[in-house]
Amino acid sequence: MKSIWRFLSLAVATALLIVLTNCAQTVSNNTTSNPAPADTGSVTATTHQSHSSKEQININSAILSELDKLEAKLGIPALSNRIQASRPYGNIDELVSKKVITQEQFDQIKDMVTIEDIVLTGEAKDVDYATKLGLMKGHLLVAKELLDGGKPSEAEPHIGHPIEEIYLDVEEQLQERKVPEFKTRLIELQELVKSQPKDPKIATKFQGAMEAIDGAIAKLPETQLKSSGFVMKVINGLLDAANSEYGAAISNGKITAAIEYQDSRGFVIYADSLYSTIPKSTAKENTEVQSAIADSMSKLKKAWPSVQPPATPLLSPEEVSQLIKTIEGKTSTSS
Numbered sequence: 344m345k346s347i348w349r350f351l352s353l354a355v356a357t358a359l360l361i362v363l364t365n366c367a368q369t370v371s372n373n374t375t376s377n378p379a380p381a382d383t384g385s386v387t388a389t390t391h392q393s394h395s396s397k398e399q400i401n402i403n404s405a406i407l408s409e410l411d412k413l414e415a416k417l418g419i420p421a422l423s424n425r426i427q428a429s430r431p432y433g434n435i436d437e438l439v440s441k442k443v444i445t446q447e448q449f450d451q452i453k454d455m456v457t458i459e460d461i462v463l464t465g466e467a468k469d470v471d472y473a474t475k476l477g478l479m480k481g482h483l484l485v486a487k488e489l490l491d492g493g494k495p496s497e498a499e500p501h502i503g504h505p506i507e508e509i510y511l512d513v514e515e516q517l518q519e520r521k522v523p524e525f526k527t528r529l530i531e532l533q534e535l536v537k538s539q540p541k542d543p544k545i546a547t548k549f550q551g552a553m554e555a556i557d558g559a560i561a562k563l564p565e566t567q568l569k570s571s572g573f574v575m576k577v578i579n580g581l582l583d584a585a586n587s588e589y590g591a592a593i594s595n596g597k598i599t600a601a602i603e604y605q606d607s608r609g610f611v612i613y614a615d616s617l618y619s620t621i622p623k624s625t626a627k628e629n630t631e632v633q634s635a636i637a638d639s640m641s642k643l644k645k646a647w648p649s650v651q652p653p654a655t656p657l658l659s660p661e662e663v664s665q666l667i668k669t670i671e672g673k674t675s676t677s678s
Contacts, residue, residue: 399457402438403431406508408478408584408606413455413667414588415660417448420599423591432458438613468516469563470573474580475513476560477617479505481581481609483553486536488650489605490549495540500602501609502533520562525555571621578614580644580668585610589646598652615640630670630672639669 389575402655410423422444429441435456439449462469482504489498532548538544548572560568567573588607592600618640621633645667646658658666 364567364637375663399459399461400455401458401461402426402456403458404460404512406475406512406590407504408508408610409593411584411587411603413452415587416455417453418594419448420591420594434458451595466567466573467658470580471496472513472516472520472574473560473563473567473573473577474584474657475509476556477577477581478584478610479556481507481611481613482606483549483609484612485543485605485609485650487549490536490545492650495536497601498534499533500594501605502536504606506531507668510578520559520593522562523555525552525559528552528555528666563590569622572620572674574609574617578617578673579674581610581617582613582670585614586660586667587597589663592652593656593660596655596659598656601652604647604652605650611644611647615644626667636670636673639666639673641667643670 400412402410407423407427410426414420414422414425426438429437429443432438432441435453435458436449438444438456444452453626482501486498486501486662489501506526509668510526510529514526528548529552532545532552535542535545535548565666585607588603588610592603592607594600598604618636643658643663646656646663648657
């Protein structure tokens with residue numbers, strides 16, 4: 344009897360040893376044999392970061408349209424400018440110690456902010472580049488509407504935004520891509536509109552500024568500029584900025600910041616023009632998805648009936664956000 348139990352014990356021990364050995368081999372294979380995913384672009388930070396860099400805003404370097412996400416979240420007028428004016432920050436808690444916001448307000452956005460430098464690579468870097476240049480175009484498109492409407496004093500700040508907010512942020516990439524400097528053109532245009540708003544040279548200088556931005560965009564690989572997936576990522580970036588600006592423009596159910604309403608209008612106008620460049624062959628392959636995106640874009644544009652804000656918003660910030668989320672959600676299906 345004892346020999347039988349000894350035999351059974353040995354059999355069980357042997358079986359357990361085999362199972363454990365196989366498990367160890369499986370874990371080893373999974374950690375060493377699985378190939379890393381192809382790099383389509385990444386976002387990394389120079390130091391450890393507990394949350395995704397893509398979801399965080401660098402309060403030391405973000406442009407105003409990015410800081411407007413915080414303004415819209417907290418509903419504090421001109422918060423973006425206050426954050427910018429109190430730079431630099433040694434840590435994110437200084438938003439409170441510098442009395443930019445209260446501790447209670449900070450607790451609502453602390454996971455959205457960082458002071459770490461974000462490093463973009465691959466496609467993510469190209470999307471960022473195209474989006475920033477697209478924001479420049481959006482600002483100028485609104486400026487042109489205001490100039491045509493005889494409102495040069497309202498147009499001038501929109502010409503200044505690409506200079507003050509965006510050019511420095513994208514300057515390194517412009518140099519890397521060997522784009523001729525065009526900040527001077529923007530400054531000359533702004534100064535002329537400010538000092539001689541009826542000067543006929545404004546039209547020529549405006550056209551030159553737009554052509555310079557288009558030339559910078561053209562430095563991207565042609566394959567990307569013709570890729571529906573790439574173009575939709577840029578559109579989503581523009582709409583994300585428009586969403587932030589629109590939310591910051593509205594307070595207590597009223598449009599209280601016309602300039603931010605106009606910024607968001609310009610971004611949506613340019614995003615819509617980009618959408619029209621997506622090849623028709625792509626639309627035919629994803630008819631249902633493209634139809635949903637087109638329908639959401641059409642509804643979205645109703646929030647901006649003209650360059651001058653309506654007496655009351657035609658769409659609430661929540662409605663605008665939902666339409667933009669729908670477009671973003673459909674993008675992954677259409678890519």
